[in-house]
Amino acid sequence: MNNALIIGQYVPSNSFIHRLDPRTKIVIIFFFVIFVFFANSVASYGLLTLFSISSALATKIKLSFIIKGLTPVWILIIFTFILHLIVTKEGEVLFEVFSYPIFSGAVILGAAIALRFFLLILVTSLLTLTTTPIEITDAIEHILQPLNRIKFPVHELALMMSISLRFIPTLMQETEKISKAQASRGVDFKTGPMKDRIQAIVPLLVPLFISAFKRAEELAMAMEARGYQGGDGRTKLRELKIERRDWLTFFGFALVILSLFLTRS
Amino acid sequence: MEISFKNVDYTYQPNTPFEHKAIRNLSFKVASGTFVAIVGHTGSGKSTVIQHLNGLLTPTYGEVSIGDYKLTPEKKIKNIKDLRKRVGVVFQYPEHQLFEETIEKDIAFGPKNFGANEEAIKERIIEVMQSVNLPEQLLTRSPFDLSGGQMRRAAIAGVLAVDPEVLVLDEPTAGLDPRGQRDMMEMFYRLHHSKKLTTFLVTHSMEDALEYADHVIVLDKGTKFMEGKPSEVFLRQKELNEVQLDIPEVIKILFKVKEKLGISLSYKGQSTYDLACELKAALGGGSTNE
Numbered sequence: 001m002n003n004a005l006i007i008g009q010y011v012p013s014n015s016f017i018h019r020l021d022p023r024t025k026i027v028i029i030f031f032f033v034i035f036v037f038f039a040n041s042v043a044s045y046g047l048l049t050l051f052s053i054s055s056a057l058a059t060k061i062k063l064s065f066i067i068k069g070l071t072p073v074w075i076l077i078i079f080t081f082i083l084h085l086i087v088t089k090e091g092e093v094l095f096e097v098f099s100y101p102i103f104s105g106a107v108i109l110g111a112a113i114a115l116r117f118f119l120l121i122l123v124t125s126l127l128t129l130t131t132t133p134i135e136i137t138d139a140i141e142h143i144l145q146p147l148n149r150i151k152f153p154v155h156e157l158a159l160m161m162s163i164s165l166r167f168i169p170t171l172m173q174e175t176e177k178i179s180k181a182q183a184s185r186g187v188d189f190k191t192g193p194m195k196d197r198i199q200a201i202v203p204l205l206v207p208l209f210i211s212a213f214k215r216a217e218e219l220a221m222a223m224e225a226r227g228y229q230g231g232d233g234r235t236k237l238r239e240l241k242i243e244r245r246d247w248l249t250f251f252g253f254a255l256v257i258l259s260l261f262l263t264r265s
Numbered sequence: 266m267e268i269s270f271k272n273v274d275y276t277y278q279p280n281t282p283f284e285h286k287a288i289r290n291l292s293f294k295v296a297s298g299t300f301v302a303i304v305g306h307t308g309s310g311k312s313t314v315i316q317h318l319n320g321l322l323t324p325t326y327g328e329v330s331i332g333d334y335k336l337t338p339e340k341k342i343k344n345i346k347d348l349r350k351r352v353g354v355v356f357q358y359p360e361h362q363l364f365e366e367t368i369e370k371d372i373a374f375g376p377k378n379f380g381a382n383e384e385a386i387k388e389r390i391i392e393v394m395q396s397v398n399l400p401e402q403l404l405t406r407s408p409f410d411l412s413g414g415q416m417r418r419a420a421i422a423g424v425l426a427v428d429p430e431v432l433v434l435d436e437p438t439a440g441l442d443p444r445g446q447r448d449m450m451e452m453f454y455r456l457h458h459s460k461k462l463t464t465f466l467v468t469h470s471m472e473d474a475l476e477y478a479d480h481v482i483v484l485d486k487g488t489k490f491m492e493g494k495p496s497e498v499f500l501r502q503k504e505l506n507e508v509q510l511d512i513p514e515v516i517k518i519l520f521k522v523k524e525k526l527g528i529s530l531s532y533k534g535q536s537t538y539d540l541a542c543e544l545k546a547a548l549g550g551g552s553t554n555e
């Protein structure tokens with residue numbers, strides 16, 4: 001799992017951001033994602049960058065770990081930037097690469113899009129870095145509560161989400177174990193021609209599916225044995241509570257948004 | 266093959282908040298043909314150690330040698346497949362690795378990967394089915410139709426089919442009934458001698474370690490806590506208890522006999538029956554019905 005993508009990983013800590021109510025974090029990120037698209041000046045982009053970086057610092061997770069964990073995303077960002085350099089033909093010609101003209105508009109637009117992309121990924125990954133999957137599903141269930149009126153199965157949806165999230169690490173461990181067992185029997189997952197490598201996936205996938213189905217069956221049995229029936233009247237083990245720090249955070253975020261509109265050109 | 270660890274460290278997920286040093290400064294040396302038992306509390310690093318033996322993991326620091334193969338942090342070995350052919354690993358719950366339509370195909374999977382020819386594979390399959398005590402009629406059945414114990418045997422047959430020189434077993438009897446555990450250990454012991462293997466057994470059973478191993482390595486928190494002949498290591502009850510390990514029943518009885526009856530019998534690896542005879546002699550004879 002070395003150098004894996006960190007999106008979706010939770011890093012335990014006791015920072016201010018970790019202690020925020022998950023609903024606060026989700027709502028703020030939801031609006032952040034919208035408002036990122038309103039930035040259109042150097043100052044407004046600067047403001048949002050400042051907000052994102054300081055939030056990242058406030059998680060007490062090493063910034064270098066976060067940045068490195070986003071490596072695959074970096075590649076995408078750079079790719080986007082280069083694509084813009086090639087296709088956008090606005091403004092004046094800055095210089096030429098192999099007699100291909102690069103326009104000033106392309107550089108500005110490319111940089112803006114790349115930055116926007118980076119901010120979106122950074123802030124959304126802060127949610128999963130600081131919030132346990134269980135908290136996230138609890139929060140989503142709460143937020144979607146009104147949909148219950150139109151007979152939308154909110155509780156079942158949340159249950160499905162939390163079960164899938166719960167089993168991601170288990171499945172990853174299982175994958176690692178089985179691939180090690182098959183590697184010991186001479187399977188080569190890492191080198192060799194593409195065709196062989198694709199074939200090498202079969203001895204990995206078959207056992208993985210079998211164990212996933214077995215687990216699902218066992219879990220269903222265990223839930224039934226304990227008389228589980230979701231939805232109405234079921235109380236929660238963890239009550240979500242909006243505290244003072246959540247209000248403070250909302251207030252701070254509102255200030256950022258206000259400043260965003262003031263710094264727009 | 267001679268196997269040695271020199272000041273080996275292994276860290277999982279280095280340079281992340283999840284960094285975890287699973288092995289620290291571990292050194293030992295094992296001569297070819299030895300039956301080694303590795304014991305230790307859960308999480309002491311046993312499985313991490315044995316994954317170095319066929320290059321699934323390479324040390325973060327130090328050096329592991331398996332015969333002529335050297336694993337160091339600096340360079341990857343090129344002929345890793347060759348190493349894996351010579352070191353067979355049976356993981357915990359090996360039945361989870363079965364995947365083919367028939368047992369025959371599943372057993373053939375390893376040898377085929379390592380480039381054995383059809384003829385040789387056919388012969389090996391017959392041989393290993395006998396070794397693991399499965400009837401040949403099962404060969405054409407799906408591995409998923411078998412009982413748990415049979416699945417385990419089929420999976421082990423798949424590792425043995427490669428004909429390794431070093432056999433590594435990670436808690437091979439976990440989850441079997443007592444009779445099945447005994448049969449399986451006897452099977453490994455037989456193979457160890459008949460094939461002149463070097464065997465590594467990770468186990469929670471001090472009885473098995475005492476009975477089958479020539480050499481015991483006790484791990485605690487990723488490092489070596491003790492090492493030596495089982496009949497000597499297991500006399501050190503106090504130290505073993507410190508690392509949450511028990512001593513075998515036989516030795517416990519010896520200690521009790523000394524404590525209660527004041528008779529001290531020395532332990533030299535005798536069987537329970539011989540010990541009982543010695544005790545009887547020490548108590549001054551009597552009738553033979555015990």
Ligand SMILES: Nc1ncnc2c1ncn2[C@@H]1O[C@H](COP(=O)(O)OP(=O)(O)O)[C@@H](O)[C@H]1O
Nearest residue numbers: 277285287305306307308309310311312313314
């Ligand atoms: N893939 C992994 N990633 C991170 N930590 C691991 C991994 N595998 C094992 N560990 C940790 O390393 C330590 C030793 O594990 P292991 O070698 O499996 O112990 P044992 O087999 O003695 O129970 C444990 O604390 C375990 O949590």
Ligand SMILES: [Mg+2]
Nearest residue numbers: 311312313435
């Ligand atoms: Mg283990």
